[in-house]
Amino acid sequence: MWVPAATRRPRPRATQYAYGVGYWSDRQIEEWERGWASAGDSTVCAEHLTEPALKAVVRDGACETACSYCEASARRPIAIPVDELLEHIAESLESEYTDADTLPRDEGEVLFEVPLLTAEVLENEAFEADEELLGDVLKAFGDRGWCRRNWERLPPERRLLLGWTDFCATVRQRRFLFLREETDPYDSDYVSPRQMLDELEHGLPALVVTWPPGRRLVRARVHPAAVAVGDALSLGPPPAENATANRMSADGVVMFYAADDEVTAVVETEAQANPHHDTTTAGVFVSQSLLRLVDLTRLPDVPSIFDEARRAQRPFVRFIASFAHDISRSVPARGAAGMYAPTQIVTEHIRDYVRDELGDSIDGIVYASSRVIGSRCVVLFIDSHRCGDLDVPRPADRVATLLLDRTTVWSRARRLSFEAGQAG
Numbered sequence: 001m002w003v004p005a006a007t008r009r010p011r012p013r014a015t016q017y018a019y020g021v022g023y024w025s026d027r028q029i030e031e032w033e034r035g036w037a038s039a040g041d042s043t044v045c046a047e048h049l050t051e052p053a054l055k056a057v058v059r060d061g062a063c064e065t066a067c068s069y070c071e072a073s074a075r076r077p078i079a080i081p082v083d084e085l086l087e088h089i090a091e092s093l094e095s096e097y098t099d100a101d102t103l104p105r106d107e108g109e110v111l112f113e114v115p116l117l118t119a120e121v122l123e124n125e126a127f128e129a130d131e132e133l134l135g136d137v138l139k140a141f142g143d144r145g146w147c148r149r150n151w152e153r154l155p156p157e158r159r160l161l162l163g164w165t166d167f168c169a170t171v172r173q174r175r176f177l178f179l180r181e182e183t184d185p186y187d188s189d190y191v192s193p194r195q196m197l198d199e200l201e202h203g204l205p206a207l208v209v210t211w212p213p214g215r216r217l218v219r220a221r222v223h224p225a226a227v228a229v230g231d232a233l234s235l236g237p238p239p240a241e242n243a244t245a246n247r248m249s250a251d252g253v254v255m256f257y258a259a260d261d262e263v264t265a266v267v268e269t270e271a272q273a274n275p276h277h278d279t280t281t282a283g284v285f286v287s288q289s290l291l292r293l294v295d296l297t298r299l300p301d302v303p304s305i306f307d308e309a310r311r312a313q314r315p316f317v318r319f320i321a322s323f324a325h326d327i328s329r330s331v332p333a334r335g336a337a338g339m340y341a342p343t344q345i346v347t348e349h350i351r352d353y354v355r356d357e358l359g360d361s362i363d364g365i366v367y368a369s370s371r372v373i374g375s376r377c378v379v380l381f382i383d384s385h386r387c388g389d390l391d392v393p394r395p396a397d398r399v400a401t402l403l404l405d406r407t408t409v410w411s412r413a414r415r416l417s418f419e420a421g422q423a424g
């Protein structure tokens with residue numbers, strides 16, 4: 001039988017109680033409660049740390065003109081009390097770890113998790129410091145054992161990943177019926193498809209990049225040789241009634257698909273086009289205004305646990321790599337409409353609900369090509385009304401976001417041909 005530990009903090013052992021309350025001085029009680037011992041009057045400058053967030057803590061909080069570790073001194077403040085650094089380290093670690101004392105035990109044996117020493121936790125979190133400072137930090141935390149906070153639940157990034165997997169399975173079968181779903185009262189780790197969209201809405205603004213006007217985007221179209229394609233109207237996005245389902249858009253939803261380079265635009269387009277069309281035409285559209293895009297190709301590094309401002313993004317950033325991989329993954333063309341339902345719904349959600357950190361709407365998504373390794377594709381929420389030709393004057397009331405440079409347009413016989421239902 002296991003018994004949950006009654007308190008968060010290590011208790012003094014029974015033999016220590018025998019000395020009575022007076023055995024513990026006020027300072028010792030305070031140190032016991034907060035989980036680390038004071039380093040006295042020692043001060044430290046930023047030179048003894050390599051972790052950027054901790055260096056910033058010292059630099060931003062500098063209030064002492066001398067450092068106890070290198071004898072450096074200056075007229076302006078360069079150091080902080082080591083106790084302030086310890087306090088920041090403790091608060092940071094406690095955002096994701098807690099005392100191993102909270103783990104249930106069975107006849108003294110810890111269940112579920114292996115407790116970690118402070119040195120192991122600091123190593124996991126890429127804490128680096130001069131030997132002397134590291135020694136003092138370890139001494140301050142003593143023999144405190146750590147385990148994952150909320151060890152009884154799944155790690156947050158794992159919950160998101162399972163939520164995303166469930167989202168994909170659900171919307172492939174039932175598309176929008178999932179909006180009726182509620183949470184699962186028997187599983188607190190369950191992330192419903194509805195909640196998954198909220199998580200994405202909350203986390204994706206951190207991935208938004210801006211492309212200044214003048215960006216060149218290559219767009220290709222595969223068509224019958226008899227159809228003349230050469231201007232924005234024919235090479236740009238089709239009217240809604242002709243828009244067929246694609247990776248990011250369902251039947252009837254118009255979006256502008258393009259790529260950073262010609263090869264990728266052609267390969268991606270030829271692989272998905274009607275197998276009976278024999279001609280490929282491509283050309284360069286130039287953006288006329290700033291574009292705000294969710295960029296799934298340049299994912300942020302996982303923020304440091306010591307970075308108070310960005311620490312909360314850690315689970316989402318860990319999850320987003322799997323999400324980005326899923327978005328760009330190629331799926332069999334057979335039944336593609338259903339297979340692409342997750343990306344189509346997420347894309348529409350980004351278009352309609354996700355805003356960047358300034359509250360502006362998003363113009364599109366950058367994602368990795370599934371067919372040309374290392375190349376990037378882009379889908380823009382732009383229809384034919386917002387496209388034009390660079391060399392054709394437009395009425396003042398018709399502002400175009402993308403203009404086709406018709407001098408770049410070329411056509412040739414289609415090379416990449418897939419049998420219907422076999423495109424990969």
Ligand SMILES: [Zn+2]
Pocket residue numbers: 044045046047048067068069070071072
């Ligand atoms: Zn120093």
